[in-house]
Amino acid sequence: MADSRSFGTRRAWLAGFLLLLALSVVACSGQNKGATYHFQWDITFRSVFQPNGTIINGLWLTIGISVVAQILGVVLGILAALARMSRIWPLRIISNLYIWFFRGTPLIVQLTFLYYGPLIAHIIVWPTFSVGPFNFTDGAVFAGTLILGVNEGAYMAEIVRAGILAVDPGQTEAAKSLGMRYGQTMSRIVLPQAARVIIPPLGNEYNNMIKNTSLLYVLSVYELYTTFEIYANTTLIYFEYFVACCVWYLLLTTIWGFVQGKIERNFAKGTTTTSGGPSWRERLLGSRRRDRAEEITVLGGH
Numbered sequence: 001m002a003d004s005r006s007f008g009t010r011r012a013w014l015a016g017f018l019l020l021l022a023l024s025v026v027a028c029s030g031q032n033k034g035a036t037y038h039f040q041w042d043i044t045f046r047s048v049f050q051p052n053g054t055i056i057n058g059l060w061l062t063i064g065i066s067v068v069a070q071i072l073g074v075v076l077g078i079l080a081a082l083a084r085m086s087r088i089w090p091l092r093i094i095s096n097l098y099i100w101f102f103r104g105t106p107l108i109v110q111l112t113f114l115y116y117g118p119l120i121a122h123i124i125v126w127p128t129f130s131v132g133p134f135n136f137t138d139g140a141v142f143a144g145t146l147i148l149g150v151n152e153g154a155y156m157a158e159i160v161r162a163g164i165l166a167v168d169p170g171q172t173e174a175a176k177s178l179g180m181r182y183g184q185t186m187s188r189i190v191l192p193q194a195a196r197v198i199i200p201p202l203g204n205e206y207n208n209m210i211k212n213t214s215l216l217y218v219l220s221v222y223e224l225y226t227t228f229e230i231y232a233n234t235t236l237i238y239f240e241y242f243v244a245c246c247v248w249y250l251l252l253t254t255i256w257g258f259v260q261g262k263i264e265r266n267f268a269k270g271t272t273t274t275s276g277g278p279s280w281r282e283r284l285l286g287s288r289r290r291d292r293a294e295e296i297t298v299l300g301g302h
Helices: 002-029 041-049 053-084 089-104 107-120 139-165 169-177 182-219 224-235 238-267 280-285 292-301
Strands: 129-131 134-136
Touching (some): 053 089, 107 139, 139 182, 182 238
């Protein structure tokens, strides 16, 4: 009963949100104190279904930055988690300071401080680089990607550490009894099992990474948000362009939602949970399907 009531509440909230959105669009298209605003649907339509080269470049740059930054964040997160759990106290101190700073300060402050600070002080000149089809030809792009990845590593460190702690300590003891070294134990025994715990929050982190790329506007990086902001400021047509911007971000995160669900189901194979993680519809509506075993337990309880 509680699950049904919760599901009904979530559906009511979703319906209310959609109704509010529809009323907002109607209000913007209607009359307000004698003034009429004509919503230019053709601008939104062309920006979404017939994007020009500038929008496409911003889209690819957003994808490229998010992918590279997330990979960097995962690598740094694993290293920071292992360092925090290490018996070597200098590694623990460095890891704790790293996590403390990057989790305790706003990301936008980190971007401005770590990019403009060393640049103005002539400490570093940010280079350019290319990764496959992605050409990062601006130093600000390199700096922004690096800072996003380093920031992500601080959050991934706690996720990885939680995944490692979730593995039965007996697995490590068994590996030691077989003569396996620490690196072999982690790479072959512990981390593969911890992946089942790490994957779901990792997927959510990448979802946030896609959206966090919009903060690179403070570095004048021409990613997706900055591209639409320039169009809006140039033409003074804000609502139409930012509606299209929202659609593109929703498209990216929705596609990733499908991919994340597939990955979670693959990693859940062989476990006691057969559902393999929530589906895309369940993520959207906030519902949760019951396993057959759970339904039997609930019915048996009545």
